[in-house]
Amino acid sequence: MTTTTTAAKPASAAAPKRPGRRGGLGRVAGYTVLVVFALVYIYPFLIQLATSFKTEADSTAHPLALWPDPVTTAAFSRLAEADYPRWFLNSFVVALVVTAGRVFFDSLAGYALARLRFRGRGALFAAVIAVMAVPGVVLLIPKFLVLNQFGMYDSYSGMIVPLLADAAGVFIMKQFFESVPVSVEEAARIDGAGPFRIFWSVVLPMARPALITLTILSFQGSWNELPHFIVSRQSPELNTLTTGVASLVSGQLGSGNQYPLKLAAALLMTVPVALVFFAFQRHFVRGGTEGAVKG
Amino acid sequence: MSAGVSAPAVAAPPSAPSQGRGRGPGGGIRGREGLAGWLFVAPVLLVLGLFLVVPIAMALWVSLSDWQGQGSPFGNGVGFVGGGNYSELLTTPGLAQTDFMTSLRNNAYYVLFVVPLQTVLALGLALVLNGKRLKGKGFFRTAYYFPSVTSSVAVSVVFLFVFSSSGVVNSLLAKIGVDGPSWFADPRGVVHLLLGGLGVDTDAPPAALAGRSLGGLTLWDWLAGPSVAMCAIIALVVWTTAGTFMLMFLAALQDIPVEVEEAAEIDGAGRWQRFRYVTLPMLRPTLFLVLTLGLIGTWQVFDQIYVMSQGAPGKTTLTPAYLSYQSSFNNNEWGQGSAIAFILFAIIVALTLVQRFVLRDKDDGRERAAVRRAAKAARSGTGPTAEVSR
Numbered sequence: 001m002t003t004t005t006t007a008a009k010p011a012s013a014a015a016p017k018r019p020g021r022r023g024g025l026g027r028v029a030g031y032t033v034l035v036v037f038a039l040v041y042i043y044p045f046l047i048q049l050a051t052s053f054k055t056e057a058d059s060t061a062h063p064l065a066l067w068p069d070p071v072t073t074a075a076f077s078r079l080a081e082a083d084y085p086r087w088f089l090n091s092f093v094v095a096l097v098v099t100a101g102r103v104f105f106d107s108l109a110g111y112a113l114a115r116l117r118f119r120g121r122g123a124l125f126a127a128v129i130a131v132m133a134v135p136g137v138v139l140l141i142p143k144f145l146v147l148n149q150f151g152m153y154d155s156y157s158g159m160i161v162p163l164l165a166d167a168a169g170v171f172i173m174k175q176f177f178e179s180v181p182v183s184v185e186e187a188a189r190i191d192g193a194g195p196f197r198i199f200w201s202v203v204l205p206m207a208r209p210a211l212i213t214l215t216i217l218s219f220q221g222s223w224n225e226l227p228h229f230i231v232s233r234q235s236p237e238l239n240t241l242t243t244g245v246a247s248l249v250s251g252q253l254g255s256g257n258q259y260p261l262k263l264a265a266a267l268l269m270t271v272p273v274a275l276v277f278f279a280f281q282r283h284f285v286r287g288g289t290e291g292a293v294k295g
Numbered sequence: 296m297s298a299g300v301s302a303p304a305v306a307a308p309p310s311a312p313s314q315g316r317g318r319g320p321g322g323g324i325r326g327r328e329g330l331a332g333w334l335f336v337a338p339v340l341l342v343l344g345l346f347l348v349v350p351i352a353m354a355l356w357v358s359l360s361d362w363q364g365q366g367s368p369f370g371n372g373v374g375f376v377g378g379g380n381y382s383e384l385l386t387t388p389g390l391a392q393t394d395f396m397t398s399l400r401n402n403a404y405y406v407l408f409v410v411p412l413q414t415v416l417a418l419g420l421a422l423v424l425n426g427k428r429l430k431g432k433g434f435f436r437t438a439y440y441f442p443s444v445t446s447s448v449a450v451s452v453v454f455l456f457v458f459s460s461s462g463v464v465n466s467l468l469a470k471i472g473v474d475g476p477s478w479f480a481d482p483r484g485v486v487h488l489l490l491g492g493l494g495v496d497t498d499a500p501p502a503a504l505a506g507r508s509l510g511g512l513t514l515w516d517w518l519a520g521p522s523v524a525m526c527a528i529i530a531l532v533v534w535t536t537a538g539t540f541m542l543m544f545l546a547a548l549q550d551i552p553v554e555v556e557e558a559a560e561i562d563g564a565g566r567w568q569r570f571r572y573v574t575l576p577m578l579r580p581t582l583f584l585v586l587t588l589g590l591i592g593t594w595q596v597f598d599q600i601y602v603m604s605q606g607a608p609g610k611t612t613l614t615p616a617y618l619s620y621q622s623s624f625n626n627n628e629w630g631q632g633s634a635i636a637f638i639l640f641a642i643i644v645a646l647t648l649v650q651r652f653v654l655r656d657k658d659d660g661r662e663r664a665a666v667r668r669a670a671k672a673a674r675s676g677t678g679p680t681a682e683v684s685r
Contacts, residue, residue: 026566030423034435037420040534041438047463048453063456064466109339118332124340131343133647134351137595137616138640141623141632142350145357149367150345162346165339195331224446226598230620242448246602249452259456266452270445277444281437284444 052076052264059259075264084265086237087244091223091269094160094240098222101164103214107207109165110173111199115185125174131167137227144231158232159240163222169214176210177203213283220273220284241269358633368629380634385510391631393511394610394618395638400512402594402614404521408529409536410589416537417585418578421544422570436545440538447598450535455479455603458527478527482609484519485526522611528599536592540585547581548574587650594643615639 046066051059052075054068062069112118113125143162144153152158180203188202204211226242233239239247245265248258277284353368361376362368384395420439424432442450457463458478465475491497504515521529551574559573575582597616600606606613606621613621615635623632 027426027429030426030429033419033423034431038435038438041442041538044450044453044457044463045441047457051456060461063459063462105338105342109336112332112335116328116332116335118329121332124336128343131347133644134347135591135595135640135643137597137619138636138643139347139350140597140616140620141357141629141636142354143346144623145353145368145629146346146350149353162342165342167343170339195328195335199335220444224448226446226448226601230601231624242446245448245452249455249602250605257459259459262452263456266446266449270449273444273446274441277441284440 048263048267052260052267054260056258056260060257072260075260076268078261079265079268083236083239083244084268087239087241088268090239091241092272094156094163094229095219095222097160098163099215099218101160102166102169102218103211105165106169106214107173107204107211108199109170110175111177111203113170114174114177115182115203116195128167128170132171140227140231143228147232152232154233154235154238156238159229159238162232163225163228166218166221169218172214172217173207173210176207180206209283212280216276216280216283219276223273245269354633354636357629358637360630362629364623364627364629376630380630381638384631384634384638388511391628394613395615395635396510396512397516397610398613398615398618400517400519401521401525401611402596405525405529405596405614406590406593408521408526409532409593410586412529412533413537413540413589414582414585416533417540418544418582420537420541421548422574424541424545425548436542439541442535443538447535448602450531451599451602454527454531454534458530476523479524479604480608481523482611484522484611486518486520488523489520519611522608524604524608525612528596528603528612531599531603532593532596536589540589543581543585544578547578551577583650587647590646590650591643594639594646615642 047063050066050068051063053071053073054062054065055070055072055074058065058069109128113121113128147153147158147162150158152161184202184206185198188198193202224242225240226246229238229240229243233243245262248262248265357368358380359375359377360368360373361379362373366372383389383391385392424435459465460475460477460480464478468475487497495501500515504518505513507514509517555577556569556573559569564572595616596614597620600612600614600617601620604612606617616639619632619635619639621632622628622635
């Protein structure tokens with residue numbers, strides 16, 4: 001490997017002679033493409049930000065304007081008076097409990113599947129893989145049927161408990177625990193520590209990177225979840241941000257198109273995930289590709 | 296992995312008696328580990344079992360029954376109708392069949408547009424971003440990826456405004472003198488529009504197409520293409536998901552050793568040749584992954600339909616996933632709704648299997664060819680060049 005690299009180095013230094021001029025042109029073209037698409041990607045969010053501070057008339061008359069005229073916070077104060085704070089609280093509670101549950105239960109199961117020897121382990125892991133292949137949308141009606149049967153429909157428990165564990169998270173944790181050297185655990189075992197103690201005070205502290213990834217994915221997933229909250233509840237006071245804002249769109253708040261209000265509602269619900277994203281981007285990128293590879 | 300696991304079992308027996316435990320060597324540890332193992336997986340097992348496996352079994356029963364949503368589906372008044380719900384959707388002429396076939400058509404066009412577009416966009420952006428000596432990579436990557444992490448509801452609301460009749464897209468179109476459609480109210484299919492533009496009378500379509508029907512839909516209707524409303528949703532989804540796939544391509548591109556591309560450059564391969572014969576073959580596994588994930592994901596489209604159109608206008612954005620929800624929750628046709636879910640399940644599984652089969656075959660052939668080519672190159676091509684360059 002090293003020999004090939006050293007062999008290639010001088011080649012790369014000699015090569016650019018011909019493509020040199022074309023490289024400059026290509027770079028300009030590359031930047032043009034990148035900037036155009038960056039505009040396509042950022043402009044909608046800027047429009048959203050501007051429109052949520054516009055009056056309704058202004059938003060309809062000047063949809064492209066990036067500066068509201070006049071600037072008004074009417075949309076936000078109307079949201080504050082409506083059920084919006086309640087939806088926010090519901091989303092927050094659900095996301096918090098689901099994230100805690102997933103991180104704990106998924107890593108427990110992931111550790112068992114990676115390290116503990118017990119009969120049926122292979123079959124269990126195969127089952128986890130099979131479960132990951134079930135398309136989520138297919139489960140919409142089935143989930144409602146079961147929640148209804150158990151008397152959990154339209155309650156916090158029905159909204160939270162089914163999300164407390166996910167196969168993808170188990171998979172991520174199992175992969176991680178397999179990459180950790182066994183020697184540390186062996187030392188603890190020789191000292192007489194039981195499986196849970198080894199897991200809790202020896203292995204888990206070493207699993208920080210994987211735990212952060214799983215925490216972020218779980219939070220983002222449960223915060224953005226829509227279908228499950230459509231089929232697990234119907235009372236308005238159990239609305240999360242996703243179901244609440246979706247009901248706003250179908251227009252129950254008086255006349256007009258209400259675009260400043262709707263866009264403000266969508267803007268505020270994006271903020272928590274955006275904060276987490278910009279703080280932990282590295283983990284997002286890794287988790288996103290990892291989580292997808294399993295799917 | 297297996298070596299790592301068996302190591303402690305070998306190491307354990309001598310240590311256990313030395314600790315003065317009264318258990319049999321190995322067996323005690325194994326037994327304790329076995330119990331711990333099952334206890335550790337129990338919560339996950341319980342949740343996935345109760346809310347994934349049991350629901351599927353229960354829905355299978357409901358899809359074979361005439362349950363109307365009252366009381367328990369296992370109650371006395373609920374009758375067994377066998378494959379009745381399935382045949383109503385697939386073979387018996389009627390509203391249920393027409394709706395289901397319409398939803399299949401809509402989703403098929405959606406898949407046909409979204410999967411290639413998002414794959415090409417993701418690959419294109421990744422290739423440009425992978426360029427050497429590029430500044431601001433992190434910024435661009437973040438910009439393209441950000442929509443993927445935001446809520447589907449939030450971005451759907453934004454796009455409802457962007458594509459509203461007096462919205463962003465139409466204002467931009469007006470600047471270049473184009474009168475934009477009222478996107479979410481326009482049920483016309485783009486293929487019909489295209490044919491209309493070519494002089495075909497869309498109000499009185501050719502009898503050869505309008506006269507014959509398949510599954511409750513005329514051939515003319517099958518060929519409609521995605522409606523204008525669906526096009527707006529397609530644009531949204533491509534815009535949202537391309538970022539995730541771009542990251543996968545970027546990761547794969549960064550795994551390609553620089554020497555390979557440089558060797559090709561030295562051999563005189565142009566930019567396109569290098570992409571076609573060096574980069575693309577090495578990206579093949581990622582490309583397949585992206586296509587498979589795209590195919591699975593696009594057949595499940597639900598959130599955007601629920602928020603933006605609810606199947607309207609003229610049922611042209613109705614998809615099987617949304618129809619399944621609508622039949623059950625709005626029309627109380629729970630048997631039919633469950634049956635649609637299972638047919639959708641079958642479609643997704645079948646597509647995955649077909650794709651896997653087709654690609655495996657091709658892969659083997661190509662791999663063998665690639666190995667042959669590589670061996671040949673090693674013997675003649677690259678060896679001498681490397682020497683010359685040194």
